[in-house]
Amino acid sequence: MKLNPLVSQLALYDIANTPGVAADVSHVNSRAEVAGYVGEEQLEKALEGCDLVIIPAGLPRKPGMSRDDLFNINAGIVKGLCSAIAKYCPTALVNMISNPVNSTVPIAAEVFKEPGTYDEKKLFGVTTLDVVRAKTFYTEKAKINFADVNVPVVGGHAGITILPLFSPATPKANLAEGDIKVLTKRTQEGGTEVVEAKAGKGSATLSVA
Numbered sequence: 484m485k486l487n488p489l490v491s492q493l494a495l496y497d498i499a500n501t502p503g504v505a506a507d508v509s510h511v512n513s514r515a516e517v518a519g520y521v522g523e524e525q526l527e528k529a530l531e532g533c534d535l536v537i538i539p540a541g542l543p544r545k546p547g548m549s550r551d552d553l554f555n556i557n558a559g560i561v562k563g564l565c566s567a568i569a570k571y572c573p574t575a576l577v578n579m580i581s582n583p584v585n586s587t588v589p590i591a592a593e594v595f596k597e598p599g600t601y602d603e604k605k606l607f608g609v610t611t612l613d614v615v616r617a618k619t620f621y622t623e624k625a626k627i628n629f630a631d632v633n634v635p636v637v638g639g640h641a642g643i644t645i646l647p648l649f650s651p652a653t654p655k656a657n658l659a660e661g662d663i664k665v666l667t668k669r670t671q672e673g674g675t676e677v678v679e680a681k682a683g684k685g686s687a688t689l690s691v692a
């Protein structure tokens with residue numbers, strides 16, 4: 484976001500350690516001014532005037548966990564943040580990263596419906612990672628150039644709800660049905676692949692960006 488030329492102000496909010504992250508990010512050479520806010524008492528200031536709110540707050544999975552196992556803790560965190568969004572920047576676009584995305588997006592919708600600020604065109608679950616993975620695995624298997632590869636992915640962001648569509652993928656590669664099954668499964672399990680490789684030290688962060 485700091486590198487995005489459309490961003491003029493970047494407000495970082497966390498319950499801890501924001502000043503350090505904000506100082507670090509502020510040194511990226513782009514026009515966006517960076518401010519760090521820490522703790523609930525500064526949430527109002529962080530959100531005031533925001534056009535876009537990106538929510539990556541909450542627990543990541545550990546090996547052996549499903550995204551649903553994060554529900555109890557992350558649902559509460561998302562609910563709190565969305566209530567504040569409804570109050571302090573009710574017209575902002577909201578990008579939900581916190582898992583389980585299949586549940587945190589509907590939670591956000593319900594929170595926004597209460598004060599009447601819900602707009603289905605302004606609430607998004609972040610599933611770009613599924614597209615990134617599908618493109619990478621397809622490109623490697625098809626032995627084609629990475630430029631201009633397109634693989635649509637529909638559905639949600641957990642296991643079999645992630646549905647990569649390799650048949651209409653371009654450029655066409657005419658992969659065997661068995662290969663498509665393997666690529667589909669690997670895309671659906673991409674998050675688990677990273678969580679297991681990180682062995683308890685978090686989930687995907689680099690491929691997301």
Ligand SMILES: NC(=O)c1ccc[n+]([C@@H]2O[C@H](COP(=O)([O-])OP(=O)(O)OC[C@H]3O[C@@H](n4cnc5c(N)ncnc54)[C@H](O)[C@@H]3O)[C@@H](O)[C@H]2O)c1
Pocket residue numbers: 496497498499539540541542543544553557560563564579580581582583584609610611612640685686687688691
């Ligand atoms: N949708 C996706 O593509 C995608 C990709 C990667 C991670 N995730 C999800 O994003 C979430 C965060 O993952 P991570 O690896 O960045 O975890 P992390 O532990 O590195 O960061 C989570 C941050 O949330 C903060 N936090 C906790 N409660 C908060 C609150 N009430 N308000 C604001 N901040 C709060 C923590 O202090 C921490 O800094 C997880 O649920 C993870 O599963 C989703």
Ligand SMILES: O=C(O)C[C@H](O)C(=O)O
Pocket residue numbers: 543544550582612640673674675677678686687
């Ligand atoms: O898999 C996870 O827990 C994190 C994220 O949703 C991912 O797809 O990498």
